[in-house]
Amino acid sequence: MVQIRVNHDKLAKALNVSDIDFFILLLVINLIKTFGHRYGKVIDAVSVAARFAVYLTYLEEGNNLRRTGFLHHVEPRRVKEIVSEFDSLLENGGSLCLLGSVEPSYLIGFSYVWLEKYSLKNGELMTQLFNLTESERLILEAGFPKNIPGCLLLRECDVEDLIRDLHEKAQSLLHESKRTAFSDALAEHAKYRLLASETMQEIKITKETSAYLLLKKEYSPKGRQARMQTMVQDLTRSFQWMYSWVDGESGIMRGIETLEIQEDRKEEALQELDQMMRIWADKYHTESDGSNIIALQFLLGPHQEISA
């Protein structure tokens, strides 16, 4: 995670960021920097969401273009365009795709297609796409990290082909009007991302030629991907409950306890807390018709002043 509050603390303070703005910064900066979504993609995603908000108002306001426009400060002509965009999306059974996944699909899929297309067959050498002498090969291989996947080293053009294939596969799922054409800049961007995330490594063979080595079988380990999914679900739940709490709806309870704890008692305290919650839930759980299921979500971490 990009700790903007920590690493760029002075910067944020110097810029007098309000709480809600800090929250938006946290989300957007992590989508772009940590997860690697393209700059333009994130802005597009939010634009789609904003247009969808306008569409919902239009439905709620009895299809009144003028009133919808005034409520959100959008020209009626533009509201009309937005309405027809979502009307036709619904009619054609399309998907409302903003980002699609926490990490970009063309990065997640990369190791997988490399392994599928270029895994070593019986007796093949990893370096066989390059003209190397026996000693050049041995020196090169001696520099490989341990535990790398068994597949061919690729040339620059092979890597670009893989990226292009992944891009086109991802695009084919989108409506024609939503597709982004493949470009050199896009290929270069993906290559940089894959190098920066240590999914692959570039090795100079000669001044002009590079070889690319796959370092990981997955862009992001399966466990991490599952945790990211849980994170998004937990945050969505918190979001919904906190809004209900703001509105004063019943059935929501929110609390925070702050304490100073000795390092050597922490383990014990956390275990006790975990057990305590389970015992509490067991005590009050009564199987019935499923109409009164509640959930208790808790999160513990180092205390930090959130407000500036």
Place this chain on the structure above:
Amino acid sequence: MVQIRVNHDKLAKALNVSDIDFFILLLVINLIKTFGHRYGKVIDAVSVAARFAVYLTYLEEGNNLRRTGFLHHVEPRRVKEIVSEFDSLLENGGSLCLLGSVEPSYLIGFSYVWLEKYSLKNGELMTQLFNLTESERLILEAGFPKNIPGCLLLRECDVEDLIRDLHEKAQSLLHESKRTAFSDALAEHAKYRLLASETMQEIKITKETSAYLLLKKEYSPKGRQARMQTMVQDLTRSFQWMYSWVDGESGIMRGIETLEIQEDRKEEALQELDQMMRIWADKYHTESDGSNIIALQFLLGPHQEISA
């Protein structure tokens, strides 16, 4: 809160929204529909955050325009523009303002300036800006809701002046290049928002003339505003901790307990939970040098399947 999952459940399902996309929808739709930020303002806010992400990468990558551009898929020329935007903001000690506040400042301030400028002086009548006969006045006043603030009814032009004053006050805090000019559409938008939020009410005096009545001393009650502030702080904390949890950092604990509970035992269960947490925190709290402060945040609400 706009319960898109509930009210527009079928719509979201029909559109095959992924978890992360649902989260973004939830945020954007509520900023626009519930809190009343302008459509364009929300998109602008995210664009600023995305540009700031690019700027941070530029600083981290040793001021390398080309590498920054590739990492986020932005043209180096554009990176250069972004860099100079934030460089000069920092140099001039400016503020990085995305939305500024959870609800728009020109809506929050509205009741306040009305009361300040048009509160009733000794013996003044609420209707004195209108030429009404005694009986017309009595009939009009008989229709007023109870407990409305004691201030003048305004003409359309007075309301527009108030909105213009608030707009200009908000704009004067921004850098010149960031200001939005006042327009009829903007005035109309604010008027609709104030009517929709029941901050004021429109009363037809004649076919052509409307009177505007202030209904509330605050756009949003103080308690609600404080709760919204707490919501944003809680969500920011959850966000930071969950990211750390995804990264496998130590010192973070996350959990969820789901149970079915009988309505008549709920009150007791919630009280017990609250007390239990406090006793636990007291037990492990040891005043020391302040280096090991932790916080436990919990939230309870009706169970809902988040994933589609």
